[in-house]
Amino acid sequence: MNHYLNKCIEKVIIRNKLSSILIAISGGQDSLCLIQLIDNFMQNYNVLQSIEYIYIDHQWKKDSEKQIEHLINYISNTGKNLCIYQLNSILLSEGKAREHRYHIIINHAVKYKYQAIITAHTKTDRIETFFQNLIKGTSIDGATSLTISRKLSNKLYLMRPLIDIDRVDISWFCRKYCLPIWSDLTNYYLYIKRNRIRYELIPYLNNYFNNKVNDNLTHFLDRSNQENEYLKQNTLKLYISSRHSKYIALNYTVVITQHYALQSRILQLFFYHNFNLLITNTMIIQLIKAFCKKNTNIKILQWRNLKIYLNNLWIYIR
Incomplete structure (x- = not known):
C-alpha cells in the first residue's frame, strides 16, 4: 500500500512534468498523508523546483488558532512554505465557504504562477460529494465533478492524486508514519450533511443493501465520467461547426x-x-x-x- 500511494503521486507529477505546485491542506489525515507522500517523492526525485502549502481558516472552530499552530510546526519540519488565509467574515453555508476557498486558492496559484493545485480529496470524498449533489439535484456534470485532474486554464491544473484511495487506506498510512493527525470535532457534527452521509447513509447502504456500495459507486462514477467527456467533446465539435x-x-x-x-x-x-x-x-x-x-x-x-x-x-x- 505504501508503494501504491507513492506511485499515485509520482504518476501525477512526472506524467504532467510539473515543476511548481501549490498544495491545499486542511490538517486532517488526508492532508497529512499528502504532505508525507510529497516528502517521500522529493527524497527520490528532484523535479519540483517550487512547493508551497496553503491553508484557509474559516474560523468555524474555537481551536482554529491552535490548529494553525499545529500546521505551522508540522510544515516547518518539511522546510516548505505555508501560506495561511484567515477569513474575517464567517460563512455559515458549506457551499459558499467551499466556493470562497477555491477562489482564494486559485487566485493565489495564478498570482505566484504555479502549474498545478493539488488537493487531498479521496475516494470517500468523491462518493460523499456524489450523494450531496444527487440529493440537491444535479446533472451528470455535477455527479462526476471530482476527477483526478481538471484543467482550470492553459497554465493551471487542479489535481487530486488520492482520488482513488479510500480513507481506510489513508488512515493506515498515517498510522504507519505516526503522523500527528489533528482531531477536528466538526467532522462528527451530524447537522453537517456531509458527516451524516459519511456516518449514517453510507454505512446503512453497506449494511442493508450492498457491502460493496463504495466500489460499485466508484465504478459507476468512472463510467459516467467517461461518457460525460464523450458528450463534452461532441458538444464542442458541433458547437464549433454550427x-x-x-x-x-x-x-x-x-x-x-x-x-x-x-x-x-x-x-x-x-x-x-x-x-x-x-x-x-x-x-x-x-x-x-x-x-x-x-x-x-x-x-x-x-x-x-x-x-x-x-x-x-x-x-x-x-
Whole structure:
C-alpha cells in the first residue's frame, strides 16, 4: 500500500512534468498523508523546483488558532512554505465557504504562477460529494465533478492524486508514519450533511443493501465520467461547426438534427461562451420547440436582457 500511494503521486507529477505546485491542506489525515507522500517523492526525485502549502481558516472552530499552530510546526519540519488565509467574515453555508476557498486558492496559484493545485480529496470524498449533489439535484456534470485532474486554464491544473484511495487506506498510512493527525470535532457534527452521509447513509447502504456500495459507486462514477467527456467533446465539435464565423449566431438546422442531450448542451455552451450566462432548462425546452416551427423572421423569445431571433438558418441574439 505504501508503494501504491507513492506511485499515485509520482504518476501525477512526472506524467504532467510539473515543476511548481501549490498544495491545499486542511490538517486532517488526508492532508497529512499528502504532505508525507510529497516528502517521500522529493527524497527520490528532484523535479519540483517550487512547493508551497496553503491553508484557509474559516474560523468555524474555537481551536482554529491552535490548529494553525499545529500546521505551522508540522510544515516547518518539511522546510516548505505555508501560506495561511484567515477569513474575517464567517460563512455559515458549506457551499459558499467551499466556493470562497477555491477562489482564494486559485487566485493565489495564478498570482505566484504555479502549474498545478493539488488537493487531498479521496475516494470517500468523491462518493460523499456524489450523494450531496444527487440529493440537491444535479446533472451528470455535477455527479462526476471530482476527477483526478481538471484543467482550470492553459497554465493551471487542479489535481487530486488520492482520488482513488479510500480513507481506510489513508488512515493506515498515517498510522504507519505516526503522523500527528489533528482531531477536528466538526467532522462528527451530524447537522453537517456531509458527516451524516459519511456516518449514517453510507454505512446503512453497506449494511442493508450492498457491502460493496463504495466500489460499485466508484465504478459507476468512472463510467459516467467517461461518457460525460464523450458528450463534452461532441458538444464542442458541433458547437464549433454550427456557430457563425462573424456574429453571435448558431445554425439551428444543425443543432435540431442532434439528440436532445447534445441540443441542450450546445445551447448551454452558446449562451455561456458568448454571455457567461447559465441558461435554464425551461428556456432550453422553449428554444428547441421554437426550432421545430416553420415560420421564420420572427422574434421568438426574450430571456433576461437578450432578444432571441430566428432568421433563415440561424438563431441569433440582439
